[in-house]
Amino acid sequence: MPDAVFDHPRLAAVYDALGSADRPDLQEYAGTVVGEFGARSVLDIGCGTGTFGLLLAERGVHVTGVDPAAASIAVAQSKPGAEAVMWIVGTVDDVPALQVDAVTMTANVAQVFLDDDTWNATLRAAYAVLRPGGVLVFEARRPDDRAWERWTPDATRRIVPVPGVGEVETWVSTTSVVGEVVTFDAPTVFHADDERLESTSTLRFRSRDAIEAALVTAGFAIVDVRDLAYAPGRAWLYIARRPRLGPA
Numbered sequence: 001m002p003d004a005v006f007d008h009p010r011l012a013a014v015y016d017a018l019g020s021a022d023r024p025d026l027q028e029y030a031g032t033v034v035g036e037f038g039a040r041s042v043l044d045i046g047c048g049t050g051t052f053g054l055l056l057a058e059r060g061v062h063v064t065g066v067d068p069a070a071a072s073i074a075v076a077q078s079k080p081g082a083e084a085v086m087w088i089v090g091t092v093d094d095v096p097a098l099q100v101d102a103v104t105m106t107a108n109v110a111q112v113f114l115d116d117d118t119w120n121a122t123l124r125a126a127y128a129v130l131r132p133g134g135v136l137v138f139e140a141r142r143p144d145d146r147a148w149e150r151w152t153p154d155a156t157r158r159i160v161p162v163p164g165v166g167e168v169e170t171w172v173s174t175t176s177v178v179g180e181v182v183t184f185d186a187p188t189v190f191h192a193d194d195e196r197l198e199s200t201s202t203l204r205f206r207s208r209d210a211i212e213a214a215l216v217t218a219g220f221a222i223v224d225v226r227d228l229a230y231a232p233g234r235a236w237l238y239i240a241r242r243p244r245l246g247p248a
């Protein structure tokens with residue numbers, strides 16, 4: 001069941017407006033996936049409202065985007081150029097047989113897989129759709145940054161004017177930290193009619209060692225683990241390759 005913030009139609013409709021306008025994170029992904037690795041076909045897991053998929057499609061990349069949040073996919077499908085992308089409501093299990101140059105998980109998608117079985121199955125599915133030599137690129141927040149300690153209503157509250165919608169107020173509040181698993185509330189209030197919608201999310205903050213080990217177990221070779229230019233010190237960008245000759 002996707003989080004309300006992605007799957008409630010009224011919340012999905014303002015997701016882009018509440019994020020940073022130029023999405024410097026997605027520019028960095030595009031530079032890596034297309035600029036550095038020359039990908040011409042990409043599977044974007046957890047594509048959300050499709051901003052990254054459409055950015056790639058504009059560059060002539062053949063894109064498939066998958067996300068279980070139907071409301072987010074509906075937003076993606078309503079955007080100019082959306083017909084160039086294959087959108088799928090679902091998880092990697094719902095992706096048809098593909099062979100792509102790159103698989104991506106932008107923003108915190110890699111952290112939504114809470115149990116190891118689902119995480120490992122997602123990495124294996126990414127491996128299966130990559131052509132030999134293709135790359136998996138994703139980020140995960142660094143546990144040592146302890147981002148959840150900054151997720152308080154006072155530190156995160158914002159009121160954003162959204163064209164055609166009015167002022168939208170939102171904030172984040174951590175409600176529990178159990179080992180690597182962090183749960184937080186993210187309410188949204190629409191000032192135009194005072195509707196308040198609740199959303200709760202849970203993310204797992206795996207260690208870099210654990211993520212690298214899971215990648216290797218899934219058959220990947222680690223190409224690089226980088227600091228993110230748009231958020232230094234806060235997350236690692238993992239780049240892993242399906243070996244050209246396959247696993248030994």
Ligand SMILES: C[S@@+](CC[C@H](N)C(=O)[O-])C[C@H]1O[C@@H](n2cnc3c(N)ncnc32)[C@H](O)[C@@H]1O
Pocket residue numbers: 002003006045046047048049051052066067068069072090091092105106107108109112
């Ligand atoms: C923070 S959003 C990121 C969306 C998009 N990648 C972006 O950069 O804007 C996390 C996304 O992960 C999706 N998600 C949750 N569970 C998922 C799963 N099992 N498989 C794929 N995506 C999932 C959510 O629906 C949501 O769209």
